[in-house]
Amino acid sequence: MAALEIDILPALSDNYIYLLRDVENGTAAVVDPSTAEPVIAALEERGLGLGLILNTHHHHDHIGGNAALKARYGATIIGPRSEISRIPALDRTVGQGDQVSVGGETAAVIETPGHTSGHIAFWFPTSKALFCGDTLFALGCGRLFEGTPAEMWASLLKLRDLPDDTRIYCGHEYTQSNARFALTVEPDNAALAERAERIDATRAQGLPTIPSTIGEEKATNPFLRADVESLKRGIGMPGCSTVTAFAELRGRKDRF
Numbered sequence: 001m002a003a004l005e006i007d008i009l010p011a012l013s014d015n016y017i018y019l020l021r022d023v024e025n026g027t028a029a030v031v032d033p034s035t036a037e038p039v040i041a042a043l044e045e046r047g048l049g050l051g052l053i054l055n056t057h058h059h060h061d062h063i064g065g066n067a068a069l070k071a072r073y074g075a076t077i078i079g080p081r082s083e084i085s086r087i088p089a090l091d092r093t094v095g096q097g098d099q100v101s102v103g104g105e106t107a108a109v110i111e112t113p114g115h116t117s118g119h120i121a122f123w124f125p126t127s128k129a130l131f132c133g134d135t136l137f138a139l140g141c142g143r144l145f146e147g148t149p150a151e152m153w154a155s156l157l158k159l160r161d162l163p164d165d166t167r168i169y170c171g172h173e174y175t176q177s178n179a180r181f182a183l184t185v186e187p188d189n190a191a192l193a194e195r196a197e198r199i200d201a202t203r204a205q206g207l208p209t210i211p212s213t214i215g216e217e218k219a220t221n222p223f224l225r226a227d228v229e230s231l232k233r234g235i236g237m238p239g240c241s242t243v244t245a246f247a248e249l250r251g252r253k254d255r256f
C-alpha cells in the first residue's frame with residue numbers, strides 16, 4: 001500500500017490544515033480545517049472531492065471550516081467522543097484505540113488530553129505520520145487550557161513512544177518562537193542549536209517548519225525532555241519529579 005499524499009495548507013495567521021489523499025483510489029480527507037477556503041481551493045486544483053474531516057479538538061481554529069466543507073462535499077466529520085457537545089454536526093466520535101480509515105490506510109486514534117479535555121491525535125503507521133493538533137508542536141506543546149501538567153505529560157509520553165521516524169504534523173507554525181524558548185532552557189544542547197538555525201533559515205524563506213519527526217523532538221523539544229536530569233538541573237530543579245519539571249517548563253513558556 002502506498003503512503004498517503006499529504007499537503008500542508010496554511011490558514012489564518014499561523015494554523016496548518018492538512019490535506020490527505022490516497023492516490024490509488026482518490027479518497028481525500030482534511031485534518032483540522034480552520035477555514036474552508038484553502039481546502040476548497042486545494043481540492044479544486046487537484047480535481048478532488050472530500051470524504052472525511054478529522055478534528056483533533058473543539059477549538060474554533062480547528063473546526064471553523066467543518067460546516068461549509070460538509071455542506072459542499074457531504075464529508076463525514078470525525079472527532080473526539082468527549083467533545084461531542086462542543087463540535088457541531090459530528091458524524092462519528094472516536095476515542096483511544098479506535099481506527100479511522102482514509103482510503104486504504106487505517107489510523108489509530110490516540111487520546112491526548114491536556115490542551116482540551118478530549119483532545120485526540122491520529123497516527124498513520126504506514127505513512128509514518130502523526131496529526132497531533134495542539135498537543136505536541138515542533139519544539140513545543142499546547143497550553144494547558146483544560147488539563148493538568150500530569151495529564152499533558154502522560155499525553156506527550158504516548159506520542160514520544162511512537163517510532164522515531166514518525167513525521168509530526170501539528171496545528172500551528174509556532175516553531176521559531178518555540179526554538180527561542182527552548183534555547184533558554186537548554187542553551188548547551190548542540191542538536192537544538194543546530195535545529196534552531198535551520199528553522200530560522202526555513203522561516204526566512206517563508207516555508208513551513210513542518211513536519212518534524214519524533215526523533216528530532218526527543219533530542220530537542222524541552223517538553224519531551226522533562227524527565228532528562230540535565231534539563232532539570234538546567235532549570236534549577238535537580239532531582240525534582242518529572243511532572244514538577246514539566247509544569248515549571250509550561251509555566252515559563254506561558255510567561256515567555
Ligand code: ZN
Pocket residue numbers: 057059115134
Ligand atoms: Zn487549540
Ligand code: FE
Pocket residue numbers: 059061062134171172
Ligand atoms: Fe489551535
